[in-house]
Amino acid sequence: MKIIMLGAPGAGKGTQAIMIAEKYGIPHVSTGDIFRANIKNGTELGKEAKKYMDQGLLVPDELTVRILLDRVGQEDCRNGYVLDGFPRTIPQAEVLDQELGKLGDAIDVAIDVDVPDESIIKRMSGRRACLSCGATYHVEHVPPKKEGICDHCGQPLVLREDDKPETVRNRLKVYHDQTQPLIDYYDAKGILKVVDGTQEMNQVFEAIMKILEK
Ligand code: ADP
Ligand code: ADP
Ligand code: ZN
Numbered sequence: 561m562k563i564i565m566l567g568a569p570g571a572g573k574g575t576q577a578i579m580i581a582e583k584y585g586i587p588h589v590s591t592g593d594i595f596r597a598n599i600k601n602g603t604e605l606g607k608e609a610k611k612y613m614d615q616g617l618l619v620p621d622e623l624t625v626r627i628l629l630d631r632v633g634q635e636d637c638r639n640g641y642v643l644d645g646f647p648r649t650i651p652q653a654e655v656l657d658q659e660l661g662k663l664g665d666a667i668d669v670a671i672d673v674d675v676p677d678e679s680i681i682k683r684m685s686g687r688r689a690c691l692s693c694g695a696t697y698h699v700e701h702v703p704p705k706k707e708g709i710c711d712h713c714g715q716p717l718v719l720r721e722d723d724k725p726e727t728v729r730n731r732l733k734v735y736h737d738q739t740q741p742l743i744d745y746y747d748a749k750g751i752l753k754v755v756d757g758t759q760e761m762n763q764v765f766e767a768i769m770k771i772l773e774k
Contacts, residue, residue, distance in 0.1 A: 561586065561640040561772070562665070564647070566742055567673035569731045570680045570687065571757045572764060574696050576673060577644035579765050580772070587636050590644040593694040594627055595619065600691055613722055616730030618648055618738060625655050640668075648739045653746075670746035671768060673757035677732055684728045688717040702761060 561584060565573040574590060581588035595613060598606030605627070612619045628646050631637070647653040660666050675683075686699040690710035697704045697717060704711050722731065746752040755767040 561669075562660075562667045563640070563642040563772075564667055564670040564746070565642065565644045565673065566670055566739070566746070567757060568675060568677070568680050568735045568739075569728065570683045571673040571675040572683075572761065573644050573673055574694065575702070575761055576671075576764055576768055577642045578695065580642045580768065583769075584640070584642075584772075586640045586642060588644060588694070589628070589631055589637070589641050589646070590694055591619075591624055591628055591646040591648075592644075594631065596691055614727075616722055616727040616734060618734060621649055621651050621655075624648075625652055628652075628656070629659055647742060650741055650745060653742055667746075667751060669751050669753055669771065670742070671771065672743055672752060672754045673764065674754055675757040679758060680732060681725060681728055684723045685725065687720065687723055689720050689723075690715055690717055 563580060565577050567573045574588075574592075577588045577590065580586075595606065595609040599610050599613075600606070605623070608623065609619045618624075624646065628643075632641060632643075647656055657666070683698065683701075686701070688697045688699060688704075688708075690696070690713065692715040693710060693713045695710055695712050696702075697710075704717065708717050709715070710717055722728075743752060753771045755764055755771070757764055759767070
């Protein structure tokens with residue numbers, strides 16, 4: 561099964577993608593996590609990506625597509641994956657479709673986790689991230705068992721550089737301009753499903769399970 565998670569920054573895509581990946585035993589592929597891992601390791605790719613990420617801008621399509629295709633071409637992605645944060649532009653979606661098409665393959669479903677902008681700003685200030693395994697928490701809504709420590713891997717949690725309110729506002733603008741058109745793109749292909757992302761995270765997950773188990 562090949563699944564795309566759509567939604568604004570902070571809508572809960574990553575949270576749900578991790579649960580889906582666990583349930584179906586498929587990899588969770590997050591371009592944001594790949595970029596952050598590269599920044600942490602000081603690679604050239606990381607240096608390039610950081611220039612854009614710190615301003616809340618998108619990393620150029622060419623670079624992003626190359627990284628993503630490389631990742632989904634790996635052995636563990638053969639039976640499917642859940643894409644979180646990719647595609648974010650129409651050209652990215654088109655390249656993905658073309659590349660899958662060459663293999664006689666296609667995306668099965670695009671799930672839009674719908675959350676209004678007002679709720680997003682609040683969520684982001686409370687978000688804490690694990691840069692080691694990609695898990696995210698929220699100081700009020702999704703606290704880790706031990707304060708400041710990742711439940712999954714025991715590493716310290718951080719407030720992401722780009723989760724400051726000014727940058728979040730930029731990211732929301734970029735989302736509406738460049739990423740939201742993907743909702744119509746996948747709707748036109750007949751594979752769009754929308755879930756109400758303002759619900760409690762387990763309820764969102766149940767709504768997603770209903771969609772995937774149809
Ligand atoms: P969020 O989880 O808040 O939606 P991500 O971790 O997905 O954020 O992305 C963080 C940043 O990484 C983005 O603001 C952007 O700069 C960059 N990025 C991630 N995925 C992509 C992509 N598909 N295209 C371009 N830039 C991306
Ligand atoms: P995205 O990957 O779309 O940027 P995340 O999954 O990182 O979003 O979630 C953003 C923030 O909101 C995190 O702090 C996360 O713990 C929290 N969160 C996720 N789902 C919910 C929910 N259903 N209700 C409240 N907070 C949530
Ligand atoms: Zn972790």
